Amino acid sequence: MRETLLEVSDLRVHFPVRGQGLFARPRPLRAVDGVSFTVHAGETLGIVGESGSGKSTIARAILRLNTPTGGRVVWLGTDIARLSEHALRPLRRDLQIIFQDPLASLDPRMTVGDIVAEPLTVAEPELTREARRERVAAMLDLVGLSPQMVNRYPHEFSGGQCQRIGIARAMVVRPRLVLCDEAVSSLDVSIQAQIINLLKRLQREMGLSLIFISHDLSVVRHISDRILVLYLGRVMELGPAERVIGLAHHPYTAALISAVPVPDPAVERGRPRLLLEGEIPSPLDPPSGCVFRTRCPKAQARCAAEVPALVPRGTDEAHLAACHFPNI
Amino acid sequence: MAAFVLRRLLIALPTLFVIVTLAFFMMRIAPGGPFDGERALPPEIEANLKAAYNLDAPLPEQYLRYLGGLLRGDFGPSFKTKDFTVAELILTGLPVSMKVGAGALVLALFFGVLLGTIGALRQNSAIDHSVMSLAIIGITIPTFVTAPVLSLVFGVYLGWLPAGGWHEGSLGALILPWIVLSLPLIAIISRLTRTGMIEALRSNFVRTARAKGLPEPVVVIRHALPAAITPLVSYLGPAAAGLLTGSLIVEKIFALPGIGRYFVDGALARDYTLVLGVVVVFATAIVVLNLIADILYGLLDPRVRYS
Numbered sequence A: 001m002r003e004t005l006l007e008v009s010d011l012r013v014h015f016p017v018r019g020q021g022l023f024a025r026p027r028p029l030r031a032v033d034g035v036s037f038t039v040h041a042g043e044t045l046g047i048v049g050e051s052g053s054g055k056s057t058i059a060r061a062i063l064r065l066n067t068p069t070g071g072r073v074v075w076l077g078t079d080i081a082r083l084s085e086h087a088l089r090p091l092r093r094d095l096q097i098i099f100q101d102p103l104a105s106l107d108p109r110m111t112v113g114d115i116v117a118e119p120l121t122v123a124e125p126e127l128t129r130e131a132r133r134e135r136v137a138a139m140l141d142l143v144g145l146s147p148q149m150v151n152r153y154p155h156e157f158s159g160g161q162c163q164r165i166g167i168a169r170a171m172v173v174r175p176r177l178v179l180c181d182e183a184v185s186s187l188d189v190s191i192q193a194q195i196i197n198l199l200k201r202l203q204r205e206m207g208l209s210l211i212f213i214s215h216d217l218s219v220v221r222h223i224s225d226r227i228l229v230l231y232l233g234r235v236m237e238l239g240p241a242e243r244v245i246g247l248a249h250h251p252y253t254a255a256l257i258s259a260v261p262v263p264d265p266a267v268e269r270g271r272p273r274l275l276l277e278g279e280i281p282s283p284l285d286p287p288s289g290c291v292f293r294t295r296c297p298k299a300q301a302r303c304a305a306e307v308p309a310l311v312p313r314g315t316d317e318a319h320l321a322a323c324h325f326p327n328i
Numbered sequence B: 001m002a003a004f005v006l007r008r009l010l011i012a013l014p015t016l017f018v019i020v021t022l023a024f025f026m027m028r029i030a031p032g033g034p035f036d037g038e039r040a041l042p043p044e045i046e047a048n049l050k051a052a053y054n055l056d057a058p059l060p061e062q063y064l065r066y067l068g069g070l071l072r073g074d075f076g077p078s079f080k081t082k083d084f085t086v087a088e089l090i091l092t093g094l095p096v097s098m099k100v101g102a103g104a105l106v107l108a109l110f111f112g113v114l115l116g117t118i119g120a121l122r123q124n125s126a127i128d129h130s131v132m133s134l135a136i137i138g139i140t141i142p143t144f145v146t147a148p149v150l151s152l153v154f155g156v157y158l159g160w161l162p163a164g165g166w167h168e169g170s171l172g173a174l175i176l177p178w179i180v181l182s183l184p185l186i187a188i189i190s191r192l193t194r195t196g197m198i199e200a201l202r203s204n205f206v207r208t209a210r211a212k213g214l215p216e217p218v219v220v221i222r223h224a225l226p227a228a229i230t231p232l233v234s235y236l237g238p239a240a241a242g243l244l245t246g247s248l249i250v251e252k253i254f255a256l257p258g259i260g261r262y263f264v265d266g267a268l269a270r271d272y273t274l275v276l277g278v279v280v281v282f283a284t285a286i287v288v289l290n291l292i293a294d295i296l297y298g299l300l301d302p303r304v305r306y307s
Helices: A055-062 A085-092 A112-123 A129-142 A147-151 A159-171 A189-206 A217-223 A241-246 A251-259 A265-270 A301-305 B002-029 B043-052 B059-071 B086-121 B126-140 B143-157 B171-202 B204-211 B216-244 B248-253 B260-268 B272-300
Strands: A004-017 A027-040 A044-048 A070-075 A095-098 A177-181 A209-214 A226-231 A234-240
Touching (some): A004 A055, A027 A055, A027 A070, A055 A177, A055 A209, A112 A147, A112 A159, A129 A159, A189 A209, A217 A241, A217 A251, A234 A251, B059 B272, B086 B216, B126 B171, B143 B171, B171 B216, B216 B272, B248 B260
Parallel strands (some): A095 A177
Antiparallel strands (some): A226 A234
């Protein structure tokens, strides 16, 4: 068993939403409601789910860009969900994030060299200016950008190049875990493939772990060792990538997989399509029991009464699903 | 960059020409003249005076003569303040006005940006609400109220500062005018800063700065503040021009020998050359300060390029 880096248990992130009327009490919006998972050294955990399922909120809660309402985020034995900002700072070096919108995430007033060098000023303040410059140049080279570009500004780069800058910025402090929050979603497909291959190569060379968040199952299955399926802030299914894709236990996962087109028209035409009815319910007022039951083709009375536990449903102990009537 | 500045200054010349022309003829359309008083002057004397100041020539000729003088840097004589040329009046008054205005500008920038930033960082808190209420008060109470009240309280009752007068530009004489002039500006600047800062703090690159693990003050000062105060720069150009060329009200109430009062005094007395001189100074200040604002804009935001 590889070393466990991150252990998230029963993570809750609720946002108070002001109610209707002047004196209404604020109601909690349950963006993330009781999510647990672990990340081991060197592995990639993929998190998939629709818009509004709480994927990004999980990433931000781990990094404390949002404050978790409850639960534990244990990083190498320390619960960082409750640490003060000051105590957290040395740990930030190990935990980095790559954001979705590559250009907007870079300060338009700073040169690329300054953007990539800035994390080093906090993480390794002992570095000389010269040493820092060398690290930045080496990092830019590693992500496939010419080190001569250090004096340019972000707006002079394409989307794919900006994301490489974002990756260089995240990786320059040699983190142990990098969260990729929809890191390739705004790029076109050929650039997506380049960036994913770059992430895989960096992961191999630097031995880091990734949490790869996306709404695109075909991207996640390509990069992940394990996949976590999220719906309305709750874990529906969690297991090894090939098992989750090949032997989806949860009807929601099965529906997601069936929505991914197969690049063969003959197969694509012959495939049964599982269409989900309706929209994702409001996290202000989640359904009782299983949150997926309002759109589930297999829902029965028990699903409304009883919250299904996230436990192994099939033969593999590592493959968990939260469903009363799993596909096995 | 140099080409940009040069071109902007060249464009400024026709602008100034139009302003001077308009001001010249508008002054002449106004009824009355510089030598009309309570009692009408004997016609011979008035004719002599007009001949001396060249006011008996046809209007187009007077206009061309004035423009010619202006091109040589000659603003002409003052009609009312005898024995002084307009240039002399402006050159003695302008440093006073600039000293008052510059101090007020520095005060306004410092406190405006500080209060606006505090308001944004503590958005919707008690501090934010009180700062913004004070800003509303600052905007709504006119200087002709704050000036006499402050002068009365600190100058007359408490006697801490002179109630008025220039006193050779001593610090004590400057403090009250600075405060009075800066209060409305602090209010506007703090509101502009707060709005810009709230937006900047929500932007993705500020989130990135936090994710880098930077301490919060570095995030705010290095990343959010430059974005937040960019809109301020375009406001500050004309505002600074107004401040540096003097305020009629503050200079009157505190009896300061600046040039702000010349504008209204000159207009009322039909002192044509004096009014035109002040107009030229004010227009030039606006043109130059707007140019400086544009250059600052480019420094604050590298995406802005001048070619």
